[in-house]
Amino acid sequence: xxxxxxxxxxxxxxxxxxxxxxxxxxxxxxxxxxxxxxxxxxxxxxxxxxxxxxxxxxxxxxxxxxxxxxxxxxxxxxxxxxxxxxxxxxxxxxxxxxxxxxxxxxxxxxxxxxxxxxxxxxxxxxxxxxxxxxxxxxxxxxxxxxxxxxxxxxxxxxxxxxxxxxxxxxxxxxxxxxxxxxxxxxxxxxxxxxxxxxxxxxxxxxxxxxxxxxxxxxxxxxxxxxxxxxxxxxxxxxxxxxxxxxxx
Amino acid sequence: xxxxxxxxxxxxxxxxxxxxxxxxxxxxxxxxxxxxxxxxxxxxxxxxxxxxxxxxxxxxxxxxxxxxxxxxxxxxxxxxxxxxxxxxxxxxxxxxxxxxxxxxxxxxxxxxxxxxxxxxxxxxxxxxxxxxxxxxxxxxxxxxxxxxxxxxxxxxxxxxxxxxxxxxxxxxxxxxxxxxxxxxxxxxxxxxxxxxxxxxxxxxxxxxxxxxxxxxxxxxxxxxxxxxxxxxxxxxxxxxxxxxxxxxxxxxxxxxxxxxxxxxxxxxxxxxxxxxxxxxxxxxxxxxxxxxxxxxxxxxxxxxxxxxxxxxxxxxxxxxxxxxxxxxxxxxxxxxxxxxxxxxxxxxxxxxxxxxxxxxxxxxxxxxxxxxxxxxxxxxxxxxxxxxxxxxxxxxxxxxxxxxxxxxxxxxxxxxxxxxxxxxxxxxxxxxxxxxxxxxxxxxxxxxxxxxxxxxxxxx
Numbered sequence: 179x180x181x182x183x184x185x186x187x188x189x190x191x192x193x194x195x196x197x198x199x200x201x202x203x204x205x206x207x208x209x210x211x212x213x214x215x216x217x218x219x220x221x222x223x224x225x226x227x228x229x230x231x232x233x234x235x236x237x238x239x240x241x242x243x244x245x246x247x248x249x250x251x252x253x254x255x256x257x258x259x260x261x262x263x264x265x266x267x268x269x270x271x272x273x274x275x276x277x278x279x280x281x282x283x284x285x286x287x288x289x290x291x292x293x294x295x296x297x298x299x300x301x302x303x304x305x306x307x308x309x310x311x312x313x314x315x316x317x318x319x320x321x322x323x324x325x326x327x328x329x330x331x332x333x334x335x336x337x338x339x340x341x342x343x344x345x346x347x348x349x350x351x352x353x354x355x356x357x358x359x360x361x362x363x364x365x366x367x368x369x370x371x372x373x374x375x376x377x378x379x380x381x382x383x384x385x386x387x388x389x390x391x392x393x394x395x396x397x398x399x400x401x402x403x404x405x406x407x408x409x410x411x412x413x414x415x416x417x418x419x420x421x422x423x424x425x426x
Numbered sequence: 427x428x429x430x431x432x433x434x435x436x437x438x439x440x441x442x443x444x445x446x447x448x449x450x451x452x453x454x455x456x457x458x459x460x461x462x463x464x465x466x467x468x469x470x471x472x473x474x475x476x477x478x479x480x481x482x483x484x485x486x487x488x489x490x491x492x493x494x495x496x497x498x499x500x501x502x503x504x505x506x507x508x509x510x511x512x513x514x515x516x517x518x519x520x521x522x523x524x525x526x527x528x529x530x531x532x533x534x535x536x537x538x539x540x541x542x543x544x545x546x547x548x549x550x551x552x553x554x555x556x557x558x559x560x561x562x563x564x565x566x567x568x569x570x571x572x573x574x575x576x577x578x579x580x581x582x583x584x585x586x587x588x589x590x591x592x593x594x595x596x597x598x599x600x601x602x603x604x605x606x607x608x609x610x611x612x613x614x615x616x617x618x619x620x621x622x623x624x625x626x627x628x629x630x631x632x633x634x635x636x637x638x639x640x641x642x643x644x645x646x647x648x649x650x651x652x653x654x655x656x657x658x659x660x661x662x663x664x665x666x667x668x669x670x671x672x673x674x675x676x677x678x679x680x681x682x683x684x685x686x687x688x689x690x691x692x693x694x695x696x697x698x699x700x701x702x703x704x705x706x707x708x709x710x711x712x713x714x715x716x717x718x719x720x721x722x723x724x725x726x727x728x729x730x731x732x733x734x735x736x737x738x739x740x741x742x743x744x745x746x747x748x749x750x751x752x753x754x755x756x757x758x759x760x761x762x763x764x765x766x767x768x769x770x771x772x773x774x775x776x777x778x779x780x781x782x783x784x785x786x787x788x789x790x791x792x793x794x795x796x797x798x799x800x801x802x803x804x805x806x807x808x809x810x811x812x813x814x815x816x817x818x819x820x821x822x823x824x825x826x827x828x829x830x831x832x833x834x835x836x837x838x839x840x841x842x843x844x845x846x847x848x849x850x851x852x853x854x855x856x857x858x859x860x861x862x863x864x865x866x867x868x869x870x871x872x873x874x875x876x877x878x879x880x881x882x883x884x885x886x
Contacts, residue, residue, distance in 0.1 A: 226482040255478075260538060273444070363442055378474055
């Protein structure tokens, strides 16, 4: 009965969605939005505070927002405050995992799985490659698709590999805690530097450089590396909490 | 001093506190007190973040309305923390994040940023409620809260697809200047309202409340019923008065939801056998009443009513949950005669109850009186009738409860109330009486708040 009610409710909501959006003059059909009248156009043209003319990859210098990757420009510059909030969401989630699963003395969860020598050695080799890819993605977040969150997830996945391939492996969790705390605090301090120097919290007060070069976009690559470290260490901590249990 | 510090300082403290767990409770206490002090030094302004003006960047709005909301939430938060921080050391970092999230929710002028802070403070609340030791209830809360905020997000996505902006002010302006019929935004607004309804305890989206508040402890009871209720109420009030446009069928649906919440909440409180259940059902009804007053356009009175209710709930839940902790359960029969030997606590409890009832001499009376007058002036007779009838029902079950708690001959329950708790409840109760007698500043504040119109559009 419960399942039937749930199905009926879902169908009703689906029906409501279709009815309210079909022939709705305000809801544009896919692909027909006039972007020029919306905020997104200004993000593409980088002309919120000034008029830089045509934005050209590799040539435009010191734009109001420096990342060549427009998504990064929005996520980590125009709407950086949201990103700080998202970082906090992950932070409080990992705190919650530690609150519920963490105990004082921990040991690896007993599972009936004993990896052989080849798997352990092979995973160590892979670990380095995955870790480097993660760091690369985080560092190049302002130029190519990716950035701190996926980069951090890759860093954590390299830790997950070590945990899975070796039943006695434990990372130094204390180090992760310090990294997590330092990276988060540094993000806020960068924001406060913006407040003190430029007058606005999270304002990018460094030179934005040439669009598309590795050393460009001021604080953005630094912030993305910090986010990568924070996300990586937080998810690694979560993995550790899930794969350990109380004991000596 | 910028209002951004109210969000940033607790957040920074939370990030640092995980390294010095020993002192995290002290950090929490200092930071929550510092937020209250800081409120006195921040000017009213619109704060731009990142140097990009709204609607391109995110802004915070600190007007008279959000200032009074911040005062209420930060003071209540500090009081709850001051009483509990020693016992719940493990939660210190989470509580710091919660403070940042609640302040962010109240301040933000951006609809997506609001979602982010809803998530932040929501997750912190789910984690706090794990201390109730009722995992299933917490899981229920988690699922309902997440579905609620997803509905809010879905509504916001639709609005963004229609109007291409996330800023509240810009959104309201775009909607009002587009010239579209109001029906086009009805569905997204309804989704966002339901999303908020989950957190704001509106029926029928609030089945988590009984599991959470019905088994709450001294931290979670006051935190969810008082601090969170205040913050959510103020944010819902802002959206109702300044963004949402409810007319026609949609207005009917929303009013029906609110009216049903008021009547059903009071009815369930009337039938409840446990003290905490009486309190939680009555707070469902009050939350809906506040939303209704916001919806009717009496912003100032609604804001003050919200403060009166949540301050009262702080006293009620603190006392009830302390007694429950020591006695093992909260059946009325167990708590009978509780105040015979605890007169100070009993008087504060009684003041809070009478304030919620809206009896003369108390803060709640001034507000209910003015609300009724406003309704009469606009020739709405249905709502005054509903308010008066449910007040009678409220009166019956609350007075019945008070009589039980005050009178018993022998075999009295033994409960120790520590000094900090007594101090807090007495001061809050004294304030409720003070503003009930000295009404001029209350009426002035209500007028000031109603006069504020930062944003075009909305219901007003």
